[in-house]
Amino acid sequence: MSNETRRRSADVRRRVEQIALGLLATSGVVVLLADLFGWLDALAPGGALPKVTLLILSTVTVFLLLELDRLKRLDDVQDDVKALDTSVRTKIDTLNDNVEAHLSKLDVDAIAQRLKRQHYGGVVGVHSRFPEEAFTGFLERAGDELVILQTWIPNLHHLRAALRKALVDQQVSVRILLLHPSSPVAGLRDEALRAVRDPALAVNVKASVESCLAGLAQLNGDIPAESRARLKVRLYNSLPSIAVFKVDQHLLVSSFLHGQLAIDSTQIEIDGGDTVMGEEVQQELRTLWSIGKDVDLLDWRTSVANISL
Structure with missing residues (x-):
């Protein structure tokens, strides 16, 4: 119808x-x-x-x-x-x-992280001094490598347990760059640290580097022989521009200011080795590592004495 x-x-x-x-x-x-x-x-x-x-x-x-x-x-x-x-x-x-x-499917955290990388070059935080607790947390989750660039490591005794765990249990590669104790730069750093401090509080850079090497040698002797190959130490004879603690893609970067240790200076936290600042810092690490000389921690005194400046 x-x-x-x-x-x-x-x-x-x-x-x-x-x-x-x-x-x-x-x-x-x-x-x-x-x-x-x-x-x-x-x-x-x-x-x-x-x-x-x-x-x-x-x-x-x-x-x-x-x-x-x-x-x-x-x-x-x-x-x-x-x-x-x-x-x-x-x-x-x-x-x-x-x-x-x-x-x-939208990872909000990943988007926020990408925006931080784009606008801040990878900087995700600023600390008033070296954040040992945060660094230890990074190291406990490390799966690749730890790289340290310093004149010496003043807080090595605080980090020793975490370093041993990373080397033995996590099988993480550890590369450490220290200033050669007999480098002319050691004297300059002495002067910089004494510039605005009471002479009675002066730090002897040469003695501090040697003390740090002794501590690393002790750590090397305490770990199993199969783990020692993962711990590498080199000495450089050059003016360091920055101090760096790098755990995988997390970096803590500070400066060598007059009158205070690098670990007591402001620390810039960077997330991502492929970021603008991350790339610059890694380039500095590569440069100093290439000019550094290996130290045999089984006999570090003889090894250091044989390194020509």
Whole structure:
């Protein structure tokens, strides 16, 4: 059946319904007036009112029968609405699941880290002095290497346990660059440290480097023989520009300021050896490592004495 035919059928149906309702309403008024004037008793004495009532009820029944199909359609519409509601809810749930799945793929921390690298060259923090606890945490999670560039390591005794664990248990490569104790730079650093300090508090750089070498030799002797190859120490005879503690891709960088040790100076924390600052620091490490000379920790005094300046 075409839409036009359905429309015409609906119009006819509505017109019939309107006529039926009109007749029903009119009959009610007519019956009321007839009863008021006594015409019903004259037309059908004793049984007119029940007959009229039956007529009206029959008319209402016919009207309701005509409406059954429409009421059935209302039920169908309700079922369609429920089905539509279920479908919409299902699609909304699916959409929410898809949104959550996409959002879960967004690593917010990684995005923040990338932005830090772009805007700060890899710098992720600044410490007022060397953060031993943070450095130890980095070293405990190390999986590749530790590189230290210093004139000497004043806090070696604090780091010894972590260094031993990294060498033996984690099998991490440890490379340490120290200033040659007889280098002319040692005298210059002596002067720099005494510049704004009480002479009674002066630090002897040559003696400090030798003490550090003795401590590293002791560490080397305490670890198993198979782990010793992972510990390498070199001495350089050059002016150091920065002090560096590098654990995998984490770097702590400070400067050799007048009047204070590098570990007591401000430490710049860098995350990422491939960042702008990370690359510069690693280039400095490569340069000094290339000019450094190996120290045999089994006999460090003889080894140091044989290194020509």
